Amino acid sequence: xxxxxxxxxxxxxxxxxxxxxxxSERIYIQINPSKIALFRFLLEGYDNIGIFTVTNKFTGLLxxxxxxxxxxxxxxxxxxxxxxxxxKDVTPN
Numbered sequence: 001x002x003x004x005x006x007x008x009x010x011x012x013x014x015x016x017x018x019x020x021x022x023x024s025e026r027i028y029i030q031i032n033p034s035k036i037a038l039f040r041f042l043l044e045g046y047d048n049i050g051i052f053t054v055t056n057k058f059t060g061l062l063x064x065x066x067x068x069x070x071x072x073x074x075x076x077x078x079x080x081x082x083x084x085x086x087x088k089d090v091t092p093n
Contacts, residue, residue: 024065029078030088033060039085046077061090 031039036054039062043050050066066074081087 018069021068023068025068025071026063026065027074027089027091028055029062029064030090031060031062031085033057035085036060036062039081042081042084043077046073046080049073049077 036057039052043052049070050064052062052064055061055063064074078087078089
């Protein structure tokens with residue numbers, strides 16, 4: 001009788017989930033006021049990675065809130081949106 005061979009496959013590591021954030025991050029962006037509906041449509045298409053509030057509808061100032069864990073995805077989203085809409089970051093320092 002032959003001994004059973006040990007499997008050479010490694011077990012996948014369990015991913016450690018980060019703790020839930022206490023606060024959300026926010027950035028302020030400015031777009032053309034006529035493009036606010038398009039921005040909402042594009043944000044929903046990216047699986048609602050954030051939510052926005054229209055701060056000033058006449059100047060197109062938006063407050064975009066998102067989880068700190070999704071900072072990279074928000075940056076990728078804004079880079080993709082810049083191909084369709086002129087997006088200006090006006091976050092106060």
